[in-house]
Amino acid sequence: MKIKTFVVGPIFTNCYLVWCEKTRQAIVIDPGFTNMEDGQPVLKAIKEKNIRVKYIVITHGHFDHTGGIRILKNITGAKVLVHEKDAEFLPEPWKGIKELINKDKQIPCLACGSLSLHLKIAEDNKKARVLCEDCGMHIEFFSSPSADKRIKDGEIIEFGDCKLEVIHTPGHSRGSISLYSAEEQVLFSGDTLFAGSIGRTDIFNSSYEEIMNSLKNKLMELPDNTVVYPGHGDATTIGRERKNNPFLV
Ligand SMILES: [Zn+2]
Ligand SMILES: [Zn+2]
Ligand SMILES: [Zn+2]
Structure with missing residues (x-):
């Protein structure tokens, strides 16, 4: 199993190209780029390495992991896989923000912490934009094609001779997944586990209790030498996080 990491999109998401060397079959995990230019390094690598992308696998439905699905699917014809509980985000990645605003919950700006965020959804419902009135920070959200397949805990994703197991x-x-291979000793952890940190649980449909349960009862059960490829930031290992991660020690 070969792995190449690309840092893409407005909040530096790790997009992984993972392929079977023998058969050149591949998956792309979390294509978070939002335009052709940002996605170019990924597309170029696929072409240069003569790889066929079988699946686009989404670790969870947040916009910073889904922005490039439409572009990548159009070019490669790959099938889109997402956990059933996050599938609703693909056509409407701004859904979480919309629901919080509808409930009159205030969301702090990622850049300055101000509570003056505005959401504007395009009339065709294909695109939306969040703008911070105080610092000018703005993020565009792009609608994605719906999932070709909704996946569940325990399913095996196969490409060439490689296999990754879905861990919910x-x-x-709600629909965050990690992808694991015991044979290759690798884990793609999405935004559940980071080097030295864990995913946010102050956002739509998130839960601190649930993430701690996922970490302690699922990911921390894996062997120490498992290499962890997270949704943001540097790779790490299960052993290192077990010892040093302030949320887990
Ligand atoms: Zn996320
Ligand atoms: Zn993320
Ligand atoms: Zn701001």
Whole structure:
């Protein structure tokens, strides 16, 4: 199993190209780029390495992990896989923000912490924009095609001779998943586990209790030498996090 990491999109998401060397079959995990230019390094690698992308696998439905699905699917024809509980986000990645605003909950700006965020959804419902009135921070959200398949805990994703097992790790979102191979000793943890930190649980449909349960009873059960590829930031290992992660020690 070969892995190449690309940092993409407005909040530096790790997009992983994972492929079977023998058969050149691949998956792309979390294409978070929002335009052709940002996605170019990923597309170029697929072409140069002569790889066929079989699946686009989404660790969870947040916009920073889904922005490039439409572009990548159009070019590669790959099938989109997402956990059943996060599938609703794909056509409407701004859904969480919309529901919080509808409930009159205030959401702090990612950049300055101000509570003056505004959401504007395009009339065709294909795009939306969040703007902070105080610091000018703005993020665009792009609607994605719906999932080709909704996946569940325990399913195996196969590409060439490679296999990854779906582990449902809810908490950061209801449908967050991690992808694991015991044979290759790798885990793709999405926004559930980071080097030295864990995913946010102060957002729509997130739960601190659930993420701690996913971490302690699922991910921390894996062997120490498992290499962890998270949704943001540097790779780490289960052993290192077990010893040093302030949320887990
Ligand atoms: Zn997330
Ligand atoms: Zn993220
Ligand atoms: Zn701001």
